[in-house]
Amino acid sequence: MTQRALTLLVGLTLLLPLVIYFWVWNYYAVNVPKWDDHALKAFLVEYLQAPNWQAKWAALFRQHNEHRIVLTRLLAWWDYALMGSLNFRHLMLAGNLLLVGVIGLWWVLLHRNQKPFYTLLPVPFLWLTLAHWENMYWGMSAVQNFGVVSLLVWTLYLVVSRRLVFFLLALPLAGLTLLTSGNGLLVLPIGALLLLLSKEGKRLVAWLVTSGLYAYLYFSTYQKPAYNPESKATFGALLKGYMAFLGSFAEAFPVKDHLGWSVGLGTVLFLVALSIALTTAFRLLRNRYDQDFSRATDLFCLGTLLFILGTAVIVVNGRAGFGLEVLLTSRYKPYSFLLLLIAYLYIVIPIRGSFLSPYVSGIVLLNAMYSVFSYHYHLVDAFNFRKFQTTNQFNWTYPDKELKPQTDTSLAGNLVAKTPLLYDQWVPLLRAAHRQSFAGNTNGMLQLWESTTFTPQKDALLVSQSTFNSQRLQDSGVYVVLSSRQRYYIYPTYRRRNTNRKQLFLHQQYFAPGYQVEIPHSELEPGRYAVGLAWQQGSRTGVYFSKDSITSVATPQKSIRTNW
Template sequence: MKEKPIVYQFFWWVCLACPIILYFLFVQVYGINIPYVDDHGLKGFIVKFYNSSSLGEKISAVFAQHNEHRIGLTRILLLIIYTLKNEIDYKWLMWLGNGFLLGILGLFVAFFKKNKISYWYLLPIPWILFTLSNQENTFWGMASVQNFGIVFLCMWAFWELENERIAWVLVLMTIAVFTSGNGFVALGIIMGILILKQNWKQVGLVLGLSVILFLAYFLSYQKPPATPTATLADWKDLIKAFMAFVGSYADVTIETEISNRVLKAIALGGLLTTIALFFITQNLPFDLASKQLKISKKWPVFLLSTLALIFLSALMVAWSRLIGYGFQTILTSRYKIYSILLSISVYAWLLSVLQPKHQNKLFLIVLPLSILTFINGFWQSISQIDYHYKNLTTNMFNWTYEDLSGRKNTPTQFNYANPATVFDKLVPTLLHSDFSNEPSIALEKAVLENGNIAIRGTGDFRFPWLDPDNGVYLLAKSDRRAYLFPLRCLKSSIKNVVIQQAIFSPIFEGQIPDFEFQAGVYHLGIIVVDNQHSRIYQTKDSIEIKANTNKKIATNW
């Protein structure tokens, strides 16, 4: 950054650091050391690794298949954490996984430096990159390492490829393949780039590595249960899904109808794809006049390869996920990182080709838009983030106390300590009291319908923000056990957020699947947590679950 008055420098540093600090503040507040979904598979890995008697068995455990991937990097990082702390800590995985976003930012800093772009124009990038729209990856240990890690490693390899450091490319691609299967896509892109550059020695090195990695990856590979995939007859929906995937950064109103969300994503996807295709055509390695291969010394390998990774990933997700899962999955926050990177890549390319006066105009448009999108990403995602945290804490209670005796279901094969939660002090009351002496609250709705327990009610409470425990929970208790489940509090108006600092209103509701319960008659109660103070309310409602309908999902981990 050129030397500017101290006020400008101060503004630059504040504007650059603000989204990063806010993002990691949320990781600290809403991240918790409780396994989520596939995280549970890491417990089995720790047991298998430490019970293995030979080095070969331990290596096999590290690189064993997990669904369709081999998540060696995730497991190695977990082993490091386990060695340092002598226990599993999923929140440390979150910190490491989210740290890859800093690496991505560093790559764009290097791009700006190499292309002599003023660092002043870097400011929109952290506002775009460190968005809470990434929520699923952000607050899920395994997913943050895998999904943020794979794009960082691939982009780093592309950067090294542009700078002709092939040794680093080979190392990074080896790690990438054993982070996510998408590493093979990046290998193919790198191979294509080297073939176009006619660097046959490096082609041979990458080809040799690819063969070794392919054999190591697929020699004992077992195809997981497949969902229906698209066919060519679905081409119209595939185009929509592709555009929605690459434009999902525009999906900032996630509580609206899916059709409206898809239209917004397609609009941004179409715009970004059009600009990206123009960039690609401007950098085709061919001289159309002489019809010969011609590559400039300044060929933008980094951005071209990044765009190829984004577009190929979009094609694969659209093909494999659309029919079985629908547009809801196409727009899921796990995949938004690709649309975010497309937005940043297009912005970076435009800065690299525009004249200074036009660079400034672009910057003055993109910076306020990126800040507004960051704020809106928080507002639209906070309900899901808050519910995710509460769902983890109540799930931990439910698997820890499997009856009313107070005996804890504590693992003995590995070290893991349940984090402290707001319910710890309530355990004796929750397990042994009938709540007949507690104040009562009337629920507007408490019925079993379509396989879900539907709950709705209104209280006289409001909750200050940035305390993830604050909220309303359902207590369901039979003569055999007690369950806790979070209820969603509807968001307050902007007026109440400003005046009362209350993001959530006193209106609460929930849909709890009946397969979460053992058979029995459950009396319902409500728990309200406000600034670490807990209140229990009895209700007149009860629900009968005739049979547990939970079906175990087959996994390879």
């Protein structure tokens, strides 16, 4: 095979995980705001109605929880200015493209260290997987959590570059990094340390002056949020949580004890990171390098490791109060994968000669296997999350029995792009089923209802079924429909993962039999509700209302203190 043909083959192979990743993203992403996303609507109203540039500046830089999310707000404003409305899918896309930027940097690092093109192959297979599902499908989270990682590693690369123009570019990029997410502030001390080790006195002074200005602007009006519960975890539990954070990539392994494996492999990765950091610091202090870029690579990797380990401390300290399982959440997984990518550099860069190809081929195979595990494991998360988003949107959109969207002519009511969603086709079926019990394609609806159990609890209604075995994806599945004299509510039923590995990988049986959902009374208006089911089967929909009913009582809803 000629070199040109080999390069083409490698390029096409590199595109494979990229195409799969964005195809899956497009399949499940919906233009629906989640939680903090609603703050972007408030920002746009404040920004667009601001009387002067000082007020616009204040809206843009206003604190959001413990963060300054200037980049997210800028992208939201640009999307509104260019498209005439805010579309949260566009924010998701922007965040996912920022994630891809890390792959480009790894190619630069490998190329500058004289590694052939095919050594990049393992990176996208490991980096682009459905393990990132929560960031992938959440507009603000995508820009913030993917953006801070990509911006920080590029900033560190530019900081240690020998070229002055790159260092000058790193100064504003560092500002953008810390204005993307709170842990982006780590770029300031880490950058200073790398310049100190580089013995770049003039650049260090410029960096310290710029860092001081950034820190002053960031903290001059900063107020500590008071919404995190106090952690009562012991030191041992915190240490376990720290290792679970670092090893959270292992959650997708086809094993029973996901937390245990994450803790175990996180401990291994921590020791690997510690070994790399210590040996790298020793080499930097001795300053004996055959190639100048080898030194820059060591500086970059040391800085990135400090960023990962420091972020782990911040997250574990701030989130341990919610329980250690929270540290495996999808939002934090980029740091675990980034640690693996640093380890890969220290495996592949020192290899010379004929050993390189089999090492890389073996790593590609392992990463491709992991990618398969990840997509199979986290598909259920993406499936359930889409249903959570669409049904939430229905319950906000239709506040009365007329099933007509609220007429809101205000600026705030018309900021978000109108996007057709699944429930649009349900409106006539809900009306008809409420009058005559059945509507739509109702084959099997009665049997489905009879096998579903409704269990009233003190604070919630528990709905469960143990035999439903459909493997249809996207919007397909069973939904709970509640109807009072005033309005309708729709809630999704959630599926569990199939733990039978043979059925999962050989027969694509993603879901275990059955479904379940717990509907809190605090989310319902007090009153009596007729209970029914909606069953989406591809493009076919059936709705059934029984003669049974439940009573929802007034339950105080827990409030979360915010600063936005």
